[in-house]
Amino acid sequence: MKNKTLNILAIAGSMRSESYNRKALQTAKHIATEFNANVTELDLKTLDLPLYNEDLRAHGFPESVVELKNAVASADVLLIATPEYNHSIPGVLKNAIDWASDETNPFEGKTAAIFGASKTMVGTLRSQLHLRQVLGALSVELVPQPQVFIRSARTAFQPDGSFVDPNINQQLSQLIEATLALAYRKQESRTE
Numbered sequence: 001m002k003n004k005t006l007n008i009l010a011i012a013g014s015m016r017s018e019s020y021n022r023k024a025l026q027t028a029k030h031i032a033t034e035f036n037a038n039v040t041e042l043d044l045k046t047l048d049l050p051l052y053n054e055d056l057r058a059h060g061f062p063e064s065v066v067e068l069k070n071a072v073a074s075a076d077v078l079l080i081a082t083p084e085y086n087h088s089i090p091g092v093l094k095n096a097i098d099w100a101s102d103e104t105n106p107f108e109g110k111t112a113a114i115f116g117a118s119k120t121m122v123g124t125l126r127s128q129l130h131l132r133q134v135l136g137a138l139s140v141e142l143v144p145q146p147q148v149f150i151r152s153a154r155t156a157f158q159p160d161g162s163f164v165d166p167n168i169n170q171q172l173s174q175l176i177e178a179t180l181a182l183a184y185r186k187q188e189s190r191t192e
């Protein structure tokens with residue numbers, strides 16, 4: 001891996017204080033820093049976005065939306081841990097993506113790594129498919145493999161937040177490495 005610094009914006013699509021996805025995101029952030037990336041986390045709970053309503057921006061975007069748009073614009077790579085709600089992505093995550101992409105699209109040309117933890121055996125397979133589709137609509141590129149599904153989340157974590165199954169760590173590491181490599185290739189082709 002080349003030694004240029006990429007900016008990563010890390011987001012967990014859950015506001016739950018004991019969120020499995022936020023736990024998984026901490027490990028992913030750690031892995032990304034080992035690959036020399038500069039990682040910033042955006043906490044959707046702290047950001048406290050309003051529910052999307054086009055009328056709200058008639059008087060200018062709310063401050064939280066400006067913060068979100070700027071955070072996305074400053075990133076080269078998005079690292080998103082998504083839960084699965086009713087076979088799809090949670091409303092809080094979709095709401096954030098909708099606000100961020102309103103009027104202008106700061107996602108254009110970004111690269112993303114997505115993964116997720118859920119309590120069932122499907123481990124966010126269906127929500128990740130939807131998230132891929134949504135990000136595709138915004139011209140975000142994702143590597144096809146590996147896909148990381150953290151199944152049976154209740155028993156997937158050690159008390160310190162690390163994964164019980166070391167294979168998950170390895171898959172996350174491969175996903176992040178492949179995503180950063182794609183982002184580097186795009187960065188290089190832009191400067192050619």
Ligand SMILES: Cc1cc2nc3c(=O)[nH]c(=O)nc-3n(C[C@H](O)[C@H](O)[C@H](O)COP(=O)(O)O)c2cc1C
Nearest residue numbers: 014016019020021022083084085086087118119120
């Ligand atoms: C409204 C709702 C719908 C859910 N639907 C699914 C689902 O379709 N598939 C699944 O695997 N888990 C589902 N779950 C369980 C989540 O996997 C579980 O709540 C998980 O802990 C959420 O992620 P978090 O810990 O990061 O908040 C659902 C939970 C809620 C509250």
